[in-house]
Amino acid sequence: MTTPTDAPAVDGDLGWQRFHPVTPVVKGWKIFVVLLFVAGQQVSTNVSSAQQAADALGWWPVLVGLGVVLLAGLGYSTLAWRMTRYAVGEEAVHLRQGLLFRQHRAARLDRIQAIDVVQPLLARMLGLAQLKVEVAGGTGSNVELSFLREAEAQQLRAEILARAAGVRFEPAPGPGGTVADAPGATPTGTPRGAATLPGVAPEAPEREVLAVQPGRLVASILQSGAGLASVVAVLAVVVVAVVAREIGPAFAAFPILLGTVGYLVQRFNSEFGFRAALSPDGIRLRHGFTSSRAQTVPPGRIQAVSLTQPLLWRRRDWWRVQVNVAGYAVTEQQEESILLPVGDREEALLALWLVLPDLGAQDPRALLDHALSGEGDERGFVTSPRRARWLDPLSWRRTGFALTDRALLVRTGRLVRRLTVVPHERTQSLGLEQGPWQRRLELASVALHSTPGPVAPRVPHLDQVEAGDLVAEQARRARTARAAAGPERWMAQLQAEARAAASPAPGPPPPSPPPPPPSGPVAPAPPSPAPPPSVPPS
Amino acid sequence: MNDGPFDPQGVVWQRVSPRLVTVRLISTAVSVAVPLVVTVAIAVLTAVPWTWALPAVVVAAGVWAVVLVPRQVRALGYAERDEDLLIRRGILFRALVVVPYGRMQLVDVEAGPLDRWGGIAKVQLHTAAASTNAVIPGLTPEEASRLRDRLSARGEARLAGL
Numbered sequence: 001m002t003t004p005t006d007a008p009a010v011d012g013d014l015g016w017q018r019f020h021p022v023t024p025v026v027k028g029w030k031i032f033v034v035l036l037f038v039a040g041q042q043v044s045t046n047v048s049s050a051q052q053a054a055d056a057l058g059w060w061p062v063l064v065g066l067g068v069v070l071l072a073g074l075g076y077s078t079l080a081w082r083m084t085r086y087a088v089g090e091e092a093v094h095l096r097q098g099l100l101f102r103q104h105r106a107a108r109l110d111r112i113q114a115i116d117v118v119q120p121l122l123a124r125m126l127g128l129a130q131l132k133v134e135v136a137g138g139t140g141s142n143v144e145l146s147f148l149r150e151a152e153a154q155q156l157r158a159e160i161l162a163r164a165a166g167v168r169f170e171p172a173p174g175p176g177g178t179v180a181d182a183p184g185a186t187p188t189g190t191p192r193g194a195a196t197l198p199g200v201a202p203e204a205p206e207r208e209v210l211a212v213q214p215g216r217l218v219a220s221i222l223q224s225g226a227g228l229a230s231v232v233a234v235l236a237v238v239v240v241a242v243v244a245r246e247i248g249p250a251f252a253a254f255p256i257l258l259g260t261v262g263y264l265v266q267r268f269n270s271e272f273g274f275r276a277a278l279s280p281d282g283i284r285l286r287h288g289f290t291s292s293r294a295q296t297v298p299p300g301r302i303q304a305v306s307l308t309q310p311l312l313w314r315r316r317d318w319w320r321v322q323v324n325v326a327g328y329a330v331t332e333q334q335e336e337s338i339l340l341p342v343g344d345r346e347e348a349l350l351a352l353w354l355v356l357p358d359l360g361a362q363d364p365r366a367l368l369d370h371a372l373s374g375e376g377d378e379r380g381f382v383t384s385p386r387r388a389r390w391l392d393p394l395s396w397r398r399t400g401f402a403l404t405d406r407a408l409l410v411r412t413g414r415l416v417r418r419l420t421v422v423p424h425e426r427t428q429s430l431g432l433e434q435g436p437w438q439r440r441l442e443l444a445s446v447a448l449h450s451t452p453g454p455v456a457p458r459v460p461h462l463d464q465v466e467a468g469d470l471v472a473e474q475a476r477r478a479r480t481a482r483a484a485a486g487p488e489r490w491m492a493q494l495q496a497e498a499r500a501a502a503s504p505a506p507g508p509p510p511p512s513p514p515p516p517p518p519s520g521p522v523a524p525a526p527p528s529p530a531p532p533p534s535v536p537p538s
Numbered sequence: 539m540n541d542g543p544f545d546p547q548g549v550v551w552q553r554v555s556p557r558l559v560t561v562r563l564i565s566t567a568v569s570v571a572v573p574l575v576v577t578v579a580i581a582v583l584t585a586v587p588w589t590w591a592l593p594a595v596v597v598a599a600g601v602w603a604v605v606l607v608p609r610q611v612r613a614l615g616y617a618e619r620d621e622d623l624l625i626r627r628g629i630l631f632r633a634l635v636v637v638p639y640g641r642m643q644l645v646d647v648e649a650g651p652l653d654r655w656g657g658i659a660k661v662q663l664h665t666a667a668a669s670t671n672a673v674i675p676g677l678t679p680e681e682a683s684r685l686r687d688r689l690s691a692r693g694e695a696r697l698a699g700l
Binding site: 136326427428429430431432433434435436439442444447449450451452456464465467468471472475478479482 | 542543544546621622630631632633634635636637638640641665666667668669670671672
């Protein structure tokens with residue numbers, strides 16, 4: 001959200017700071033690399049004429065030309081760096097940038113959907129990091145603070161999360177300041193004394209819950225659809241080249257190979273070293289090989305979860321967990337929306353537990369097992385009727401939904417198994433659709449609209465009366481869940497409540513607390529004994 | 539019109555203004571006229587008999603659109619319930635959208651030049667989901683601004699974050 005008019009008034013109170021002085025080098029280098037890449041593409045399309053041009057000019061002018069381009073990029077980046085400043089205020093994170101077109105962007109703290117610390121390769125080598133604050137304004141509306149020193153970036157992330165959580169701050173007092181109340185205090189425990197912090201926010205403690213071994217990651221990537229296609233393509237090219245004793249076809253197929261193999265390499269690059277941890281600040285994800293990324297998704301910001309299993313992963317029972325988080329750009333790779341790139345069933349269910357600790361069902365494990373690999377209508381699943389086999393012969397037995405107290409589970413797919421879970425309070429709007437063939441068979445499809453992302457919850461080909469009932473019921477449950485949902489500032493109400501409990505006056509009704517970190521050994525057993533959060537009277 | 543799940547119990551559907559038919563017919567005519575002129579020119583210039591099939595196809599598509607447009611506009615409806623807004627559309631491909639007031643992020647009222655000439659406007663609701671296609675075309679401008687104000691007030695009253 002940009003605040004166009006009140007920039008001058010805000011300027012005075014905030015502590016505007018500059019980014020690290022080495023930033024122009026990193027950004028200028030990126031510009032240079034992009035230009036080099038474009039030039040390289042131009043050259044490669046017509047190698048001979050480029051060669052002639054280079055011979056005619058001689059090598060020195062070419063090198064000097066490149067040097068000039070590099071310096072120009074560096075100069076522009078330095079100017080841009082001088083004009084860029086950031087500040088963290090009480091209500092928003094501010095960023096001022098722009099040479100010709102000045103821009104002042106303010107991202108409200110209670111609208112923050114996720115905070116990422118990203119380190120591209122060059123920045124990592126130099127010890128710098130970039131802080132991305134994602135709000136829900138769609139692609140391009142996020143606040144990017146680049147580049148800061150690594151420690152500073154972590155510190156700033158902790159501070160922004162603490163403020164977004166509603167923990168009140170005092171600027172650093174003298175040594176005899178108030179007793180620290182760390183935002184990492186257990187949410188169900190009572191915070192001691194004052195609810196204010198000295199200037200430096202300690203990072204909330206985290207507990208690692210999931211990790212993906214590199215071997216399993218490589219095996220899973222090779223066994224995915226794209227992986228198999230690449231392997232087959234490479235083998236085919238090699239076989240053709242050997243049999244025909246010609247190298248021509250290999251060159252012709254090279255761009256295609258580069259594309260598919262490049263996709264695999266990029267996927268490995270972004271998913272390497274994946275670790276997921278739980279903290280009072282939310283879910284923390286770390287992954288990346290050349291450019292490392294640390295994402296923090298605060299409680300209640302995950303809109304929908306999907307667990308998918310391609311056909312080749314069925315033998316080992318591996319699953320892939322993806323989420324919708326408002327504010328994450330919808331790119332092709334969707335690398336920010338992956339909650340677990342690959343994991344066996346226990347780990348996938350643990351990842352689901354991270355998002356939704358309480359499923360609201362009597363026997364969650366049996367329900368989830370049935371949802372992941374079962375078919376038919378046991379355990380409260382409502383499935384497509386038999387006549388849907390005309391429209392969906394392969395998976396009509398598996399298509400179905402189940403409503404629990406807290407979420408809607410949608411089960412689809414036979415070759416590629418998929419389970420989509422949408423918490424009731426995260427339902428945006430609902431759609432009921434019916435095409436002409438469906439009307440003939442008295443079927444209808446129900447779609448839950450969710451924020452942009454890889455998860456699209458949709459139940460196709462239900463009996464039309466059941467579809468209408470689902471829409472009405474889901475609207476009702478979503479309304480009730482919205483009324484009972486926790487606040488945007490997830491710590492503020494807790495602290496207010498604790499202060500009220502400490503004083504004799506009656507306090508506000510307790511909200512549902514954020515998911516408590518699991519106590520005891522981190523056994524990857526999905527957690528039916530998780531205590532259900534208290535629901536306030538609506 | 540009783541259409542099973544597309545006609546929930548106790549919902550009174552409000553229709554849109556018939557002037558939408560006029561506006562849509564005009565834009566259909568424009569989008570049919572250009573290919574028609576081009577294909578007729580081709581048929582006349584080449585003077586081969588079978589090329590007259592092309593204008594015939596264009597004319598058939600135009601007639602089909604003309605027959606369809608009034609029925610489509612009659613099938614459009616919206617209803618304001620206590621907690622959400624219902625919008626229905628379509629004859630062959632029916633759709634019903636349920637938008638809770640608390641989830642509305644933006645309400646847009648739009649009128650292009652043709653709409654303004656025809657005396658109608660379009661109201662569009664935006665939620666955080668990009669796939670919410672909650673559009674009510676063909677409202678009179680007074681009804682559109684009244685609806686917008688009511689929706690904004692109800693959205694504000696039931697604000698539920700993201």
